[in-house]
Amino acid sequence: MTIALIGGTSLLESRRFQDAAPRRIQTPYGAVTLLEQDGLLFLQRHGLGTYLPPHLINHRANLSALHLAGVKKILAISSVGSLRREIPPGTFLVPNDFLAPWVNLSLFEDARGHQTPGFDAAWRQRLLNVWGQTDLPKPHDGGVYWQTRGPRFETPAEIRMFQSHAHVVxxxxxxxxxxAADLKIPYAALCVVDNLANGLDDSPITFSAFKEQVKANEATLLLILETLLLSLAP
Structure with missing residues (x-):
């Protein structure tokens, strides 16, 4: 396997992988079930059975499973809230940096943990180059992803603080x-803007309204993935 796709809320109920074959991987951090179809591995970060909210996801097990499966590159799909009105719901954004100083997890308990993480520049550019050769809606190139712990949405005061430093949350x-950097696997992300962050819209954020926008974006997201993966995958 060369490329793995990590899906989140935007692909949680998609039928795209309903016929994929399950592949269970035992890792030092727990077992993970991947889906395999047409030479592609798919990891649903929220789980395939009981829904796991973000703060309960076993990221160490998930990324270790991809490593043990022989994955060479990762494309992660992420549902995000926009911190800028000029990046409205329905926008696709490929971030080039993130802000999460409180996220200090590692696979190592020695000096190997002193690495510099980040989106892989070459892999990210490859994604953008392939995308640019299609007739698909063009993505927002670049932006800072701010990671919160979840599972709650952010307060308007928090969003006002984030806005000075990031584009999506x-x-x-x-x-x-x-x-992924611990494992030396190139990692790039495709963010799907499914809502304006709390306080940017006239109406308050609700989970049901959020899910409606996720559903509205799904068809375009699947078209983008189908088209890009034809060129990105060997």
Missing amino acids: GMTVASECIL
Whole structure:
């Protein structure tokens, strides 16, 4: 396997992988079930059975399972809230940095943990180059992803503080990116803007409204993935 796709809320109920074959991987951090289809591995970060909210996801097990499966590159799909009105719901954004100084997980208990994480520049650029050669809606190139712990949404006061430093807010990508760097697996993210962050819209954020926008974005997201993976996967 060369490429693994990590899916989140945006692909939680998608039928895209309903016929995929399960592949159970035992890791030092617990067992993980991946889905395998057409030469692609798919990891649902929220689990395939009982839904795991962001603060309960076993990121060490998830990333270790991909490593043990022989994955060489990771493309992560992440549902996010926008911190800027000029990045409205329905936007697709490929971040180039993240802010999460409180996320300090590692696979190591020695000096190997002193690494510099980040989105892999070459892999990220490859994604953008392939995307640019299609007729798909073009993504927002660059931006800072701010990771919160979850599972709650953020307060308007928190959002006002985030706005000076980031473009989108989510709950998972930084954790995965840090561990991918531990394992030396190139990692890039495709963020799907499913809502304006709390306080930016006239109406308050509700989980039901959030899910409605996720559903509205799903068809476009699946078209983008189908098209890009044809060129990105060998």
